[in-house]
């Protein structure tokens with residue numbers, strides 16, 4: 144379905160008085176504190192978060208999957224769903240494809256369709272963690288790290304194929320996440336597995352177009368439960384450093400052991416100019432699929448504090464990372480979940496923009512820990528929702544994205560269009 148601009152305007156009109164009062168109050172306070180509010184609004188509007196093509200259907204666990212109905216059946220319908228999200232929140236102007244779940248048959252037509260929704264293609268993602276129906280060799284014991292060269296060659300070729308698909312769509316990055324590893328002590332030679340992975344990645348790197356990046360994701364466990372070949376940011380960075388200047392690390396929030404100081408990892412990678420991408424989600428224990436900001440909003444703010452510092456400090460040589468949501472679970476409507484996710488990301492980003500960096504640095508130089516905490520928490524505790532809403536409205540989006548989504552009964556319309564028993568490709 145396409146969003147009717149008149150419905151959006153009418154919905155915004157209803158919320159206008161409340162919004163205006165909140166925005167005027169916040170803008171006046173921030174102006175008194177020396178902030179340039181129009182510049183803040185421009186920055187918020189510029190932050191675009193890619194939506195992965197596999198997050199538009201209901202996710203599942205290994206125990207079950209409960210479809211909510213109206214899920215997109217084709218790549219075209221997935222693009223329509225992201226287009227709808229972007230029309231509502233003006234913050235999801237990119238889509239990230241997962242190959243082979245979403246192979247574009249006619250790249251030019253798919254690209255034109257995305258453009259009609261004001262969408263671009265972000266990083267493309269390879270998949271060597273599943274066997275495909277017609278696959279000659281199984282990835283059961285690994286892909287890029289496999290002990291047998293023939294298996295590695297198959298996985299390398301798949302990644303090269305993904306790059307070619309991405310080129311047709313105007314994508315500029317390949318994200319590699321490997322499930323390779325071992326479930327039992329002794330199963331794998333750590334050093335050989337790393338060396339083979341490096342060699343395989345070097346072959347993929349050679350096939351990268353000049354203006355492309357390869358983003359190397361890490362994860363400490365799952366589906367392998369004893370070791371993963373690329374277990375942490377250090378391993379990812381080691382590979383990226385050995386590969387060359389087009390290779391970067393990718394941080395997925397859920398891919399850390401409990402209580403890891405992710406903001407410090409972000410700071411270090413940006414210092415080295417090697418943070419290429421970011422996957423947003425949240426987790427309470429060891430999962431990686433809960434809605435970003437739903438469990439640890441303060442941690443999300445602290446991470447954005449480092450990201451903003453890295454992006455705004457002229458001494459930092461790090462490209463703007465590719466931002467993507469990477470979460471999919473089985474309780475909420477996936478489109479509502481994505482609206483909440485983009486909102487949470489923009490809120491944390493805005494709060495981080497409010498940190499007074501000069502005062503923070505002065506407090507640090509004076510070893511004034513209490514003052515440093517006050518500065519950070521003053522920014523974190525500022526209610527920036529009306530700023531985010533104002534930026535969205537100026538871009539033509541809804542003041543209240545979830546409110547509009549429910550007011551328009553979007554899910555009911557999608558079920559009518561597509562049926563109740565549709566299942567989207569993906570996990």
Ligand SMILES: [Mn+2]
Pocket residue numbers: 320360395422469
């Ligand atoms: Mn991820």
